[in-house]
Amino acid sequence: MSSFDYLPYNPNDSSSIRDYAQRMIDSSFREIIRSADGNFFLKDGTPEYSVNNKGIYGLIAESYFHIYQNNISKPDFIDTGIELKSSPLKKLNNGKIVSKERLVLSIINYNDLVNEQWDNCSFLRKNSHLLLIFYLWKKDISPLDYRIKLVDLWRFPPGDLKIIKDDWVKIQKKIKDGKAHEISDGDTLFLGACTKGGRSSGLRVQPNSLIGAPQRAFNIKQKYLNFIIHALAERWYGPEIADKWGYKAERIVKEIEEYQEGETFDELVIRRFKKFYGKSIAEIKSDYGLTFPDTSKHRAYLISKAILGIKQENSIEEFEKAEIEIKTVTIEKNGRLKESMSFPAIKYKQIINQDFEDSDIYDILRRRFFFVIFQKDENKNLRLKRVMFWNMGADDLQKYREIYEDTRLKIRKGIYDDFIKISSGDIGHVRPHGANSRDLMETPQGTFEIKRSFWLNSNYIRLQIMDD
């Protein structure tokens, strides 16, 4: 007789844990509380008491399993090494169900991390075997009424774990270099290190630097979760219904053996492109029997897929998971860069209420970019010069904040003819970006203005691609 007889599941058996957990599917958090025997859950008997506390999902779920909240860096189900995590889904207008947020994992202890080895690091010990609980988020309803939709165990497949390891090493190196305050989401592919606790939680000490760094936690990027969601939905609901859940795509690296000794994902991708450096678009197209017109605006994407061996109708799984933005950069024959880089149109009514960190443009600029760089030859044919991964440095991102705040303030005041120009800033500017001059967007003042967007200055892009 074990001491766990009172538990409705066997804590030593992962499939028993999973089966018990999956009984929650289709119930709301409120229903789970009601079905309880009254002995567990919310201490004062008022389920609403900490609804605003996001941790309630963890609290409820942990209570369902009779595991009490802790902040010890050990897995929740100690006997099996399973860590319990819950995360919201959202339904898009087209009916697709996708992840709403990234999955935040353990807090990073800067001082401890620098002394760890990957093979027995605390991240791996705690997060390699997860019990995932996905619930459907809905606007304007009580969090207690969110309904649980997917529950299953999860381990990262070896190919992904390889990339996660490289990410972990990269984050560790930045901390070893005394640059914990410069960590950015765009540094890494699947495993991020996002700030946790906000500015109010103050700064942490870090090794090898006197500069305080915001507290950060490891996280799995939001887009990556869509692939987990698809896989779990396929298991639970079957392949047809799973079409509506998350994403499916095609991998660049099908077998882990495709990596050369010590090679990272970035290096593998660049290696595959190198054979095509100097070739014209027409030559690459004929090599692969591609038929898109030379004027196609997303030729960088089409060519990239072909070179990486991805079918044209599929998207690139690793790029999707890592939230990598593919961008074309065209260099003139004389080496100058004519064009700046545009981003989606500014939503005037939305921007006035959004801090930089919550804004659309921040969400893009913090990402990792894949530049496909073409140069015009004597006959004005575009030739692939090279490719590179890039992400904006922390200091430049802070400089962009000033452009953002200036723009936001002017929109608030209803000033639409005095945004930062390319001549007045060294990183970015704001300028029109619509289908034509009659392509308008409503303003907070109720008027309509031509669509505009944030841009990165051509000169700034030029410096970035020169640095590499």
Place this chain on the structure above:
DNA sequence: GCATGATCATGC
């Protein structure tokens, strides 16, 4: 038909 990445066109 809209959103968006990319590039064209014009005037100084």
Place this chain on the structure above:
DNA sequence: GCATGATCATGC
């Protein structure tokens, strides 16, 4: 030749 405004091309 550059700054800025305007528009094209494509996918969903």
